[in-house]
Amino acid sequence: MEDWALIANVLMTGATCFMAYATWLMARATKKSLEAQWKPYxxxxxxxxxxxxxxxxxxxxxxxxxxxxxxxxxxxxxxxxxxxxxxxxxxxxxxxxxxxxxxxxxxxxxxxxxxxxxxxxxxxxxxxxxxxxxxxxxxxxxxxxxxxxxxxxxxxxxxxxxxxGESSLEYRIATAIEKNFKQVECLNSILEKKLNSYSSKDAYMWAYIAVQLGLPIELAERQKFDDGLSDEQRTSAEMLARSLLKSFRPEMVKDEDES
CATH class of the missing domain: 2.60.40 (Immunoglobulin-like)
Structure with missing residues (x-):
């Protein structure tokens, strides 16, 4: 009987030790899990x-x-x-x-x-x-x-x-601005050639159009194309310019310009 009691005590001690070890492992795993959750990332x-x-x-x-x-x-x-x-x-x-x-x-x-x-x-x-x-x-x-x-x-x-790639309002505006900017660049290039025309009358006409379109040509710059023109030639150049604007940009021609 004493042998059985000894064996029972050993088994109980072993089971207690195993449970203590398992509890320690679970506590350690829980601690690591909590530490992992309470971390910056x-x-x-x-x-x-x-x-x-x-x-x-x-x-x-x-x-x-x-x-x-x-x-x-x-x-x-x-x-x-x-x-x-x-x-x-x-x-x-x-x-x-x-x-x-x-x-x-x-x-x-x-x-x-x-x-x-x-x-x-x-x-x-x-x-x-x-x-x-x-x-x-x-x-x-x-x-x-x-x-x-x-x-x-x-x-x-x-x-x-x-x-x-959705076509938002901002995207359409940006595309329109980009397209308009390229058109203005092209128009400026054309005007630069036109303003260096051999004819003072033609140069004055294109300068007049540029000013009406709001392109960056100062009034003082425009005046230099006026050199040597008579009142009749200047008036004729402005009439030609208004005719071109009326054909291609009618909104730029005011009522008083047509009179």
């Missing part, structure tokens, strides 16, 4: 602007549940900002980061804290990325000063192509 991602479906922003956000400290960034050379432009394939006018959070860092970023940067428009961003993705490496610490593992955010906008 900083990410960089693109999003569409709420007021313009053609423009994208770069968002720096702490999506973790604890504050992030001493946030620093390592950015590639093809990550730029203000990359405006509707069409791809052109020369980029985007700016290289020389200031802002990507350069100076962020000393303190609370949970759900954000920094928002205007990235640009779809075409301009594609041009600035030079056909590559932009990889941003983010470094930060927790409240105890412990360095967290670096986070890599991969930035690309290929998947935004359909969503960013």
């Amino acid at each position: 900083v990410a960089v991602y693109p999003r569409l602007r709420k007021d313009d479906s053609q423009a994208l922003q770069l968002v720096i956000e702490n999506i973790g549940s604890a504050p992030a400290y001493n946030v620093k960034f390592e950015i590639p050379s093809n990550l730029m900002y203000n990359a405006w432009g509707i069409s791809s394939g052109g020369k980029t006018k985007a700016k290289i980061f020389s200031e802002g959070p990507f350069i100076t860092g962020i000393p303190y970023l609370p949970p759900r804290g954000k920094r928002i940067i205007n990235w640009g428009q779809f075409g301009g961003i594609l041009n600035s990325l030079q056909g590559k993705q932009a990889e941003v490496i983010i470094f930060f610490s927790d409240a105890l000063g412990n360095q967290e593992p670096p986070v890599k955010s991969i930035l690309d906008i290929v998947d935004f192509e359909m969503t960013a």
Whole structure:
């Protein structure tokens, strides 16, 4: 009987030790899980602007549940900002980061804290990325000063192509402005040749049209085309100019001009 009692005690001791060890493992796992949940996690991602479906922003956000400290960034050379432009394939006018959070860092970023940067428009961003993705490496610490593992955010906008391509009012305005700007550039080029015409009368006529259209030709500049013209020639040139405007831009001809 004593042997059975001894065996029972040993088994009970072993079971107690096993339960204690299992409880310790569960407590350790729970602690790690809670620690993992109560940590900062900083990410960089693109999003569409709420007021313009053609423009994208770069968002720096702490999506973790604890504050992030001493946030620093390592950015590639093809990550730029203000990359405006509707069409791809052109020369980029985007700016290289020389200031802002990507350069100076962020000393303190609370949970759900954000920094928002205007990235640009779809075409301009594609041009600035030079056909590559932009990889941003983010470094930060927790409240105890412990360095967290670096986070890599991969930035690309290929998947935004359909969503960013919606024909919003802002997009239509931007397209119209871009088209009008090209037309004005072309018209200025034509006028430059016309204003260097061998005929003073013709040059005066084109200068008159340019002024009526609101193109950047100063009144003083216009006067130089008036050299050597008689009153009759000047009047004739203005009549020809009004005739051309009436044919192609009737809204530019006032009633008093027709009289």
